Amino acid sequence: MGEKVLMKGNEAIAEAAIQANCKAFFGYPITPQTEVAAYMSRKMPKIGRVFIQAESEVAAINMVYGAAGTGVRCMTSSSSPGISLKAEGISYIAGAELPCVIINIVRGGPGLGSIQPAQSDYFQATKGCGHGDYRLPVFAPSSIQEMVDLIQEAFDVADMYRTPCMVMGDGMLGQMMEPVEFKERTARNLPEKNWAANGLQGRKEHNVINSLYLKSEDLEQHNIKLQKKYSEIEKNEVKYELYNCEGEKDLIIVAYGTTSRICKNVIKAAKEQGIELGLVRPITLWPFPNEAFEKTVNNTKHGYLSVEMSCGQMIEDVKLAVNGRKPVDFYGRTGGMVPHPEDILAKVKEIVGGVK
Template structure:
């Protein structure tokens, strides 16, 4: 075991990115993720790496496009409205097949909303995030330690598949402090970046980074190529946790991020009343962990309860996977309100008919 350090979530993101060999960070301050940029502003120049506070979120994501095009590891971070401003650039990055990491520390919405934690960007993150036919892997950590670990994984997945990857945490994860350990991870074998626009390097022609295809046949071929890549990501990069699902359950909760931690407390509270609950915790929101539900659908008497800090977003994917085989209920809080374990348990009682 290495030494653990007490760190705020946003600062731990920055340190993890540096240790993952992030060479360039481009960002713009917005609560509740500003400490990511502040940490990188302090640390990156001291070790000979690039930090730029752009004049806007639009500029920041296009700087990421340029840096990623040269083959260096780079990232940006923002919070909900800032990610919306980056959306066009994210689509260009996906279309040009450029690896990068995008961090979204989600705040309440819609609009300017509030600086309180939320999970209401699920649709935006998992259903493409911008215009066109594309997806990007989305990792949803439930602790600062997991956030640190997933930063390395996100950079590796980005390089492996030439794709933007998102780390999506809520404002609570960004602002809270927990002990973290920066572990030495086994290096993943990654392909050489022979596509990068970084000089001739022995080639006879320069590489060109582009997402523009004027001929519809060529653009369709490109989309077909992207879809094959996304199918490969679905086959190999899905991650989830099953908690207390070893035996039959009265009901299985579905939650990610901070909400999943609350649900683990609900499971303990329900156990005292004789109610057996399990938990499916998606770690990748895209690809969605279909396998987790196939492995549990015969173990739940009353189906699933999706618990979210939103008005109901992930629940739609749970219903798609359940395909009518078991009921799917929803409990959510929004606008920065955090679900209370007692209120979740009351919802559970309503579904299962009280204590056994």
């Protein structure tokens, strides 16, 4: 603790989970996140914890269901098509109200797509992923240090609300190297896991973990209970960064993850040409930071520009947050292509009317 070490993103994810007291990891290799599982396979058995390479992504997420049901902290990691395979299990986990952490290091799609970085899993992550009326908190780090911090935060949020949480980065964050520090954190006051299926533990009856409700009335009440929980998450767990948003701006960019880092360079280059830009950076993709737009909507002359490594997915949430009060434009690259600062700046000039 306290010293910075140079680490690859995927390996930093694994070490952060270990330091957050993750007791079990279940995964399956898929580029560009395989190093998460590789690191866990080396480290977990040496410290008396569980590592299992499952026979498939479907098996891995159901192993998470089982381990989470006993009350231990557990995690799985995958990349885009692998998360699709886990979707049914994630819905079961949400329905059974079990805490766990799911890592998605996003690659280009659809289909097998490419192994290059992308942000085209935004819909998948924020609109439910699997079937039924459920949500899961989604954290979107923009650096390896933030990824480390948010993984530990995700375990706490998962335990606090009995919910699966996702940490979603792109292939670039998984593969790049940066100095990171594993910090001492102020522990949350987390509830006891008196719901866990871990033997009688002094109880008269065993706890049962389940997501099946054969009576429609019972399932409706369960869904109402879940929605109240999601409302609490929306109230308490929103995270975002406002960068250079003070005072009047020509335009405010909205971007997350790696793309937001590129946009900070665009803001600097634009300023040299007399164009004032700000940045709204969602750190939680769900709950989406609507508050950030309430704070900035009157500060921008030409509205907002959503910049994404996708064909345009987050822009829908941006439009909902802005609610017609200002224009919302889009610039994106897809298929594993990364936006260039010069191209984003050209789009900015197109919107604001050129160099001032």
